[in-house]
Amino acid sequence: MPIDLKDKRKTGGTISERKSIADRKNILDRAAVTRDKVSSLSQMPLSTRNSAASNIASVRSSVNLGDYEYLKKQILGITKVDLNAYKEAQMKRRIDQLITKKGLKDYPSYINLLKTDREALEEFLNHFTINVSEFYRNPDQWEFMDKTVIPLLIQRFGKNLKIWSAACSTGDEPYSLVMALSKYIPIQQVRIYATDIDKTILAKAKRGIYDEKSLAGVPKEFRDKYFRKLTGKDMDAVEVIGESDPVAALKTAYAVSDEIKSRVTFRQANLLEAKDYPKDYHMIVCRNVLIYFTEEAKDEVFRRFHDTLLHEGILFIGSTEQITGYQDMHYGRKNSFFYERLD
Numbered sequence: 001m002p003i004d005l006k007d008k009r010k011t012g013g014t015i016s017e018r019k020s021i022a023d024r025k026n027i028l029d030r031a032a033v034t035r036d037k038v039s040s041l042s043q044m045p046l047s048t049r050n051s052a053a054s055n056i057a058s059v060r061s062s063v064n065l066g067d068y069e070y071l072k073k074q075i076l077g078i079t080k081v082d083l084n085a086y087k088e089a090q091m092k093r094r095i096d097q098l099i100t101k102k103g104l105k106d107y108p109s110y111i112n113l114l115k116t117d118r119e120a121l122e123e124f125l126n127h128f129t130i131n132v133s134e135f136y137r138n139p140d141q142w143e144f145m146d147k148t149v150i151p152l153l154i155q156r157f158g159k160n161l162k163i164w165s166a167a168c169s170t171g172d173e174p175y176s177l178v179m180a181l182s183k184y185i186p187i188q189q190v191r192i193y194a195t196d197i198d199k200t201i202l203a204k205a206k207r208g209i210y211d212e213k214s215l216a217g218v219p220k221e222f223r224d225k226y227f228r229k230l231t232g233k234d235m236d237a238v239e240v241i242g243e244s245d246p247v248a249a250l251k252t253a254y255a256v257s258d259e260i261k262s263r264v265t266f267r268q269a270n271l272l273e274a275k276d277y278p279k280d281y282h283m284i285v286c287r288n289v290l291i292y293f294t295e296e297a298k299d300e301v302f303r304r305f306h307d308t309l310l311h312e313g314i315l316f317i318g319s320t321e322q323i324t325g326y327q328d329m330h331y332g333r334k335n336s337f338f339y340e341r342l343d
């Protein structure tokens with residue numbers, strides 16, 4: 001992902017930092033699952049359950065900024081983001097941290113700020129989910145994509161493939177797709193539709209400047225062919241992506257080639273909005289975002305993906321995001337991260 005020294009989280013950080021983010025996420029996910037399993041909660045309707053879980057979360061949290069239900073309603077009105085679809089304990093903690101860091105004492109003051117300050121609003125949208133990404137993330141899964149899935153897609157649908165990278169973050173994933181497909185299809189024929197809810201991150205994706213850490217998984221042949229090490233002449237390019245120390249950033253910065261960039265069309269789209277789903281796709285790649293969603297929201301997304309895919313189209317998801325009840329939704333399972341539309 002692009003370098004952004006102001007926020008190491010967004011660069012992916014060091015391997016140990018990334019691991020600790022992943023560990024923390026796992027712990028939070030497990031906590032959310034445990035919470036969901038509390039039978040008294042799971043018997044309740046969704047809104048009551050969320051409110052009860054919110055109370056539990058605020059008791060656990062050291063700060064009490066007010067009524068989370070109020071915050072969710074206001075955020076929906078201002079941003080169209082429905083926080084009910086995101087796992088609550090994790091999301092509330094992230095938002096509370098942001099508000100506390102800004103020196104605000106409660107939700108109403110924060111909402112007032114969001115209503116009047118465009119920058120604060122952008123900051124909220126940037127903060128409420130994690131943008132960590134990297135090229136060829138989980139290389140063994142990309143190997144399966146390379147050796148099995150792409151040949152299968154070509155056999156089924158030919159070479160004019162319609163592929164959607166949903167929640168694409170900084171572009172590492174759609175650009176990896178272009179490279180992987182270019183082994184089988186003339187690159188001028190490759191087209192990827194890439195979307196994310198976060199406009200700022202899409203702007204970074206379009207610029208296509210990355211720290212070398214996020215290139216670690218790129219096969220050498222592609223690295224040599226499609227990436228250029230930035231030099232002193234590229235200072236403007238690094239400055240424009242908001243580096244706090246552009247000189248240091250430049251030393252490890254790479255630009256992805258226009259040949260790759262030109263194959264991807266980026267658009268803002270919200271996975272929680274039915275109208276943002278395209279039609280008749282051969283493959284959807286949507287990884288490492290559904291882990292933030294509640295089970296209900298995740299199911300809804302999987303059903304919409306099913307409608308987006310053509311018969312025998314493939315869905316590639318994150319390794320911790322299995323589709324429970326995939327048979328009922330008319331998916332076939334190729335392994336824990338690749339599924340196909342059956343009907």
Ligand SMILES: C[S@@+](CC[C@H](N)C(=O)[O-])C[C@H]1O[C@@H](n2cnc3c(N)ncnc32)[C@H](O)[C@@H]1O
Nearest residue numbers: 129130132133167169197198270271287288289
């Ligand atoms: C951790 S990144 C995943 C990036 C990439 N898919 C990968 O696996 O490396 C999660 C992305 O999901 C996006 N996101 C969160 N909620 C979303 C929503 N409701 N609709 C679309 N994108 C969303 C975030 O902005 C973020 O860029």
